[in-house]
Amino acid sequence: MEFWRWVFCVLLLIASSLRVGAEQLRRGQRTERISGSAGDVLEDNPVGRLKVFVYELPSKYNKKILQKDPRCLTHMFAAEIFMHRFLLSSPVRTLNPEEADWFYTPVYTTCDLTPNGLPLPFKSPRMMRSAIQLISSNWPYWNRTEGADHFFVVPHDFGACFHYQEEKAIERGILHLLQRATLVQTFGQRNHVCLKEGSITIPPYAPPQKMQSHLIPPDTPRSIFVYFRGLFYDVGNDPEGGYYARGARAAVWENFKDNPLFDISTEHPMTYYEDMQRAVFCLCPLGWAPWSPRLVEGVIFGCIPVIIADDIVLPFADAIPWEEIGVFVAEEDVPNLDTILTSIPPEVILRKQRLLANPSMKQAMLFPQPAQPGDAFHQILNGLARKLPHDRNIYLKPGEKILNWTAGPVGDLKPW
Amino acid sequence: MKLSALQQSYTNRRSNSFRAAGGLDSSVDGSGKSPAAVFWLVLHGLCCLISLVLGFRFSRLVFFLFFSTASNGGTSGLYPSTPFLGTTADIAGSLSFQANSSPNLELPPNRTAGGISSSRVVVGRHGIRIRPWPHPNPDEVMKAHRIIERVQREQKLQFGIKNPRTVIVVTPTYVRTFQTLHLTGLMHSLMNVPYDLIWIVVEAGGTTNETASLLAKSGLRTIHIGFDKRMPNSWEDRHRLEAQMRLRALRIVREEKLDGIVMFGDDSNMHSMELFDEIQKVTWIGAVSVGILAHSGNTDELSSVVHKKAEEENLPPPVQGPACNSSEKLVGWHIFNSLPYVGNGATYIDDRATVLPRKLEWSGFVLNSRLLWKEAEDRPEWVKDLDKLDGVSEEIESPLSLLKDPSMVEPLGSCGRKVLLWWLRVEARTDSKFPARWIIDPPLEVTVPAKRTPWPDAPPELPSNVKEISIQEHTEKRHAKSRASRSKHSSRSKRKHESRTVDPQVSAKVSEE
Numbered sequence: 001m002e003f004w005r006w007v008f009c010v011l012l013l014i015a016s017s018l019r020v021g022a023e024q025l026r027r028g029q030r031t032e033r034i035s036g037s038a039g040d041v042l043e044d045n046p047v048g049r050l051k052v053f054v055y056e057l058p059s060k061y062n063k064k065i066l067q068k069d070p071r072c073l074t075h076m077f078a079a080e081i082f083m084h085r086f087l088l089s090s091p092v093r094t095l096n097p098e099e100a101d102w103f104y105t106p107v108y109t110t111c112d113l114t115p116n117g118l119p120l121p122f123k124s125p126r127m128m129r130s131a132i133q134l135i136s137s138n139w140p141y142w143n144r145t146e147g148a149d150h151f152f153v154v155p156h157d158f159g160a161c162f163h164y165q166e167e168k169a170i171e172r173g174i175l176h177l178l179q180r181a182t183l184v185q186t187f188g189q190r191n192h193v194c195l196k197e198g199s200i201t202i203p204p205y206a207p208p209q210k211m212q213s214h215l216i217p218p219d220t221p222r223s224i225f226v227y228f229r230g231l232f233y234d235v236g237n238d239p240e241g242g243y244y245a246r247g248a249r250a251a252v253w254e255n256f257k258d259n260p261l262f263d264i265s266t267e268h269p270m271t272y273y274e275d276m277q278r279a280v281f282c283l284c285p286l287g288w289a290p291w292s293p294r295l296v297e298g299v300i301f302g303c304i305p306v307i308i309a310d311d312i313v314l315p316f317a318d319a320i321p322w323e324e325i326g327v328f329v330a331e332e333d334v335p336n337l338d339t340i341l342t343s344i345p346p347e348v349i350l351r352k353q354r355l356l357a358n359p360s361m362k363q364a365m366l367f368p369q370p371a372q373p374g375d376a377f378h379q380i381l382n383g384l385a386r387k388l389p390h391d392r393n394i395y396l397k398p399g400e401k402i403l404n405w406t407a408g409p410v411g412d413l414k415p416w
Numbered sequence: 417m418k419l420s421a422l423q424q425s426y427t428n429r430r431s432n433s434f435r436a437a438g439g440l441d442s443s444v445d446g447s448g449k450s451p452a453a454v455f456w457l458v459l460h461g462l463c464c465l466i467s468l469v470l471g472f473r474f475s476r477l478v479f480f481l482f483f484s485t486a487s488n489g490g491t492s493g494l495y496p497s498t499p500f501l502g503t504t505a506d507i508a509g510s511l512s513f514q515a516n517s518s519p520n521l522e523l524p525p526n527r528t529a530g531g532i533s534s535s536r537v538v539v540g541r542h543g544i545r546i547r548p549w550p551h552p553n554p555d556e557v558m559k560a561h562r563i564i565e566r567v568q569r570e571q572k573l574q575f576g577i578k579n580p581r582t583v584i585v586v587t588p589t590y591v592r593t594f595q596t597l598h599l600t601g602l603m604h605s606l607m608n609v610p611y612d613l614i615w616i617v618v619e620a621g622g623t624t625n626e627t628a629s630l631l632a633k634s635g636l637r638t639i640h641i642g643f644d645k646r647m648p649n650s651w652e653d654r655h656r657l658e659a660q661m662r663l664r665a666l667r668i669v670r671e672e673k674l675d676g677i678v679m680f681g682d683d684s685n686m687h688s689m690e691l692f693d694e695i696q697k698v699t700w701i702g703a704v705s706v707g708i709l710a711h712s713g714n715t716d717e718l719s720s721v722v723h724k725k726a727e728e729e730n731l732p733p734p735v736q737g738p739a740c741n742s743s744e745k746l747v748g749w750h751i752f753n754s755l756p757y758v759g760n761g762a763t764y765i766d767d768r769a770t771v772l773p774r775k776l777e778w779s780g781f782v783l784n785s786r787l788l789w790k791e792a793e794d795r796p797e798w799v800k801d802l803d804k805l806d807g808v809s810e811e812i813e814s815p816l817s818l819l820k821d822p823s824m825v826e827p828l829g830s831c832g833r834k835v836l837l838w839w840l841r842v843e844a845r846t847d848s849k850f851p852a853r854w855i856i857d858p859p860l861e862v863t864v865p866a867k868r869t870p871w872p873d874a875p876p877e878l879p880s881n882v883k884e885i886s887i888q889e890h891t892e893k894r895h896a897k898s899r900a901s902r903s904k905h906s907s908r909s910k911r912k913h914e915s916r917t918v919d920p921q922v923s924a925k926v927s928e929e
Contacts, residue, residue, distance in 0.1 A: 030574055189537065217575075218571070221568040222564065246542045247544040251544050251546065256550070259551070311537050334545060336547070342556045342563065346567070353570075
């Protein structure tokens with residue numbers, strides 16, 4: 001009798017596992033699971049896996065700056081502001097710094113805008129320096145590790161190099177005081193000065209409500225093969241081309257301007273989002289910096305991103321298998337773009353579309369207010385949680401100093 | 417992200433140093449004027465002067481000639497673009513001190529960025545790669561279209577109708593001048609329908625080769641039946657006969673046990689593709705809204721009075737179909753308001769008056785074919801059996817006569833708000849002549865030779881009596897055509913004018929004969 005009962009239990013187990021497998025198969029017909037090199041982590045819940053302490057800085061570092069220019073809430077660098085707001089009310093926040101794993105400094109370095117809305121990075125190094133001086137003098141936690149368990153959100157063009165021009169940014173390098181901290185930035189390029197080992201790349205901010213309000217019915221047939229709207233030549237700064245986008249965007253234009261498959265132009269149509277939903281491929285070439293909000297828009301609207309940026313590091317690269325989702329084209333292969341895209345087998349294209357249709361993929365690219373499970377805020381926390389536990393040797397012995405507080409260009413040392 | 421030139425010049429002035437060309441590894445920045453800086457300054461000035469003289473930025477040309485093989489983009493067959501156009505802009509650019517646009521003869525862009533030597537990606541001016549024939553390749557275009565087709569098929573599978581049913585289209589027709597026009601239009605619409613299709617064509621006066629040859633071009637599955645009576649001349653009788661022809665087709669559906677959705681596609685209607693997607697949703701019997709394009713035969717004073725009255729009274733849009741209340745339930749029917757046209761409606765087919773639709777057109781209804789079968793398991797009880805109707809004793813005005821309970825009709829097209837097909841009746845005179853199958857055999861004679869070369873200037877001399885006959889024949893043909901053009905839908909005044917000017921001449925000729 002006992003024997004038969006065990007047999008029955010085993011059979012039940014087998015049956016239930018088969019049913020689970022079948023359900024996954026059914027669900028997987030339209031979307032597919034996303035497994036990156038870190039595993040299937042897009043749906044992980046960071047609550048309970050880490051604790052973050054938020055420093056209370058005087059409002060001149062955050063609130064007053066935002067009050068001066070509320071455009072900071074809508075431009076593509078708004079992630080730093082929303083991250084602060086999310087952390088203030090998140091369950092991972094702790095008010096007891098002794099039990100915190102990570103420390104966050106809310107300083108809005110990308111909020112000094114020109115009349116056109118572009119951020120000026122000239123005061124940002126001084127602002128950051130001043131903030132770090134403040135936290136190192138008022139709390140002991142910075143000096144304990146010289147910032148190794150602190151993280152900062154630096155969404156500007158070249159991250160913590162704080163400049164919009166690549167050559168200047170490379171010259172400056174990452175702000176010296178941040179060299180032990182973890183940087184959460186949008187810029188990512190392999191073997192580049194401005195990308196530090198252990199940084200977390202995030203997508204640029206794209207307004208979620210605006211994108212949701214432009215959704216069209218999913219049975220609208222995709223009839224555009226390749227879609228792109230944007231500049232090919234930056235006439236104001238680089239009229240001849242060759243500097244802007246390393247000549248890649250200009251190459252796209254010169255090679256494909258009369259190709260009926262490529263719907264590319266510099267217009268700003270009202271139906272930009274709707275058109276993306278009617279396209280199979282969306283080009284995401286580099287501009288002055290390799291990253292662009294087009295990647296986020298492509299993912300949200302189910303348009304396969306064609307990434308033309310050598311050595312780029314895409315957001316959450318350890319959690320999202322971008323190779324399987326997007327198409328990577330080397331800048332030198334741009335003249336053969338049409339051959340490359342048409343030679344992709346249709347099954348591969350359909351698989352990429354299924355991966356893009358996965359709702360957790362779309363959620364991971366957004367910064368919705370209020371925060372939702374699986375969104376970019378949670379992916380950042382997941383990334384931070386994956387770096388835990390901290391190595392023992394980040395804690396400095398008493399009296400030991402690694403950072404040189406006077407390093408960097410002379411202009412940075414002026415107080416802010 | 418990239419600021420304007422103004423901002424850049426501001427920053428340059430701020431940094432208080434002359435930026436040497438592309439200054440990556442030149443250490444001139446920030447330090448005072450060293451001999452090297454003076455040298456670069458002099459060289460820069462020299463290059464600017466040369467550019468001024470030549471009229472274009474020659475640095476790119478030199479760069480191309482000397483450094484193209486060494487540059488990272490110099491593969492064979494590709495060349496960077498050398499813009500020899502826009503010279504004034506270039507001169508302006510080369511004369512000013514805007515940092516990034518300085519000539520970089522001196523700087524091959526192979527220097528790597530900063531101190532990181534392992535990066536393949538360099539900062540600096542790159543060539544714009546253009547392939548030798550930067551135009552679309554037809555093979556690629558075809559491949560891309562196949563990819564798009566596959567993607568759209570997948571989309572339809574996922575988001576479109578699951579388990580689509582066959583569409584059975586019932587069309588009454590007869591041979592006349594406008595038959596080719598109407599039937600071709602309907603045929604093309606049906607050929608584009610993505611579902612399985614059975615086309616039942618009932619022809620008054622028996623099957624003819626004309627119609628058969630038209631249907632053969634479609635490639636659709638057709639059932640072509642003849643109906644014994646001939647199509648009468650008056651609209652009243654025509655409608656009655658058409659109803660009988662449709663019933664005949666429904667009987668075929670019953671006999672052959674065809675499974676699908678029956679829709680009535682009159683050959684003179686215009687259908688939208690959405691209609692065929694929408695009717696897949698019907699369970700038993702559904703109704704869609706039909707747009708009525710009732711036109712007047714000509715712009716007589718009579719009909720213009722009618723139109724003015726219609727506009728004054730703010731008539732509702734001419735749409736026939738189901739009417740719903742706010743909870744999306746069928747409460748009634750919108751019917752074409754024929755009151756303004758009372759007394760002015762066309763009775764005969766070529767009347768110069770408004771052709772009016774029936775109260776409820778057949779084409780606005782769709783049926784599940786199982787309603788018509790002899791024994792269907794789940795046929796609802798509110799449907800009459802088809803055998804009980806024979807169409808002769810009682811008037812079958814619309815499919816509603818098939819139902820005992822007309823409230824069971826399902827409104828389609830978001831409850832009748834979407835107009836998915838249009839009703840339009842355009843016909844030529846019953847006796848208007850047209851070449852059989854629209855093939856002109858024997859070929860027409862030359863009546864007025866073209867004046868262009870290679871035709872000779874003087875027309876070939878024809879014997880005088882032959883000329884007379886040919887002219888008369890020509891005018892007769894024009895007579896028929898002009899009559900037909902008058903009953904056309906488009907009320908273009910030019911054509912009317914033309915027809916009227918021909919008219920007195922023609923009538924004069926007719927009276928002569």
